[in-house]
Amino acid sequence: MSVNISIKNAIKRYGQNTIIPDLSIEIKEGEFFTLLGPSGCGKTTLLRMIAGFNSIEGGDFFFNEKRINDMEPSKRNIGMVFQNYAIFPHLTVFDNVAFGLKNRKMDKDTIQKSVNEMLDTMQISEYADRMPERLSGGRGNGLL
Template sequence: MSVCITINDAVKKYGDNTIISDLSLKVREGEFFTLLGPSGCGKTTLLRMIAGFNSIEGGDFYFNDKRINDIDPARRNIGMVFQNYAIFPNMTVRDNVAFGLKNRKVDKATIEQETDKFMKLMHIDEYKDRMPDRLSGG
C-alpha cells in the first residue's frame, strides 16, 4: 500500500541545536523519492521522525490526510531499513524480509508473495536461503 507523505514546517532539535528547521515536502503516492545530502545534515533524523522513532518538535506529518505526529510507531504501517544492518543473525534473508509481515499476522500466502516480490525488486532473491553471516557487506 502506498501513501502520500506530506510534511509541513518540520522542526527537530536536540537541546539548543536545531537539526531540521521548517522543512516541508510532499512525496506523492507511488512516487520514488530519495533523500540526498552530506553526513549529518538530517536525512536519517527526518526518516526516524516519519517512522516515529524520534520526537517532532514542530510541524505536521501526514500519511494521506491523516496526521501521524502522535501515532505510535507500531501503528504507522511503515518500515525502515537501518544503516547498521539491523537484521536477525539467526534468520535467513527470506525470514528477515518476511519478519514484519509475520509480526503483523499477515496470511502465509501474502507473506510469501510480498517477500518474493521485494526480494526480486532488491535483486536479493538468489540469497533467500542464506544466513546473514554468509552475505557480503558490499
C-alpha cells in the first residue's frame, strides 16, 4: 500500500540538544525520496519517529492525511531495518520473539508455546518480561 507522508514542524530533542529543530516535508505517493545528511544530524531519529519508535516532541506526522503521532508502531504498517539491532525497543523480550508469529495471526496458545520454547533454547526465559534496554549487550544480541 502506498501512502502520502506529511510531516509538519517536527521537533526532536535529547536533553538540551535539539536534533530536529523544525522540519516540514511532504512525500507524495510514488515519489522517490532520499534523506541525506552527515552522521548525527537526525536521519535515523526522524525515521524512528515516523515508525513510532521515538517520541515526537513537536509537530504532526500524517499518513494519507491521518495523524499518526499517537498511533502504536505495530499499527503504522512500516518496515524498518535497524542500524544495529533488529529489536523493538518498546516491546518486552517475549513480545520481540513473538512479533513475527503474531503478524502471521497464529493463535495465542501456539505463540505462547513456541516463544517459551525459543526462550528456553536461548537460555533467556528469565528475561521474558524485561525491556531490551534492561539487557546486557550479549543478552540483547541473543534476541537477534
